[in-house]
Amino acid sequence: MRIMVDTNKCSGHARCAALAPHVYALDDQGYAVPFDGEVAPEDEKAAVAGVHACPERAITADRR
Template identity: 40%
Template sequence: MKIAIDEDRCRGHGVCCTLCPEVFDLNDDGYSEVLTPEVPAEFEQTVRVAIAQCPERAIGEA
């Protein structure tokens, strides 16, 4: 599974970072970034939850 964040939609709520800090982090500007674009299998389910919970719908499969 590959993912990406639409930087135009992200507003820095950080829900994804809270749910899966192994894959997401906040950058210096306070917006989410993907640490691992190719999601390890053990985090796929958690990343799917993060995608569903993103208030701005900024995360998607690439």
């Protein structure tokens, strides 16, 4: 599964990193670090929780 973080939409809610700290990282200001890549199978459930938890809809998941 591929995850894409649109940092232009991120407002620093930090819910993604709270739910999936192995997938999402925050910068020094608390905004999501740009990420566009594959997620390890064991992290997919947490990654999807992060997608749904973001109030800005800044993260999308692409299952293949």
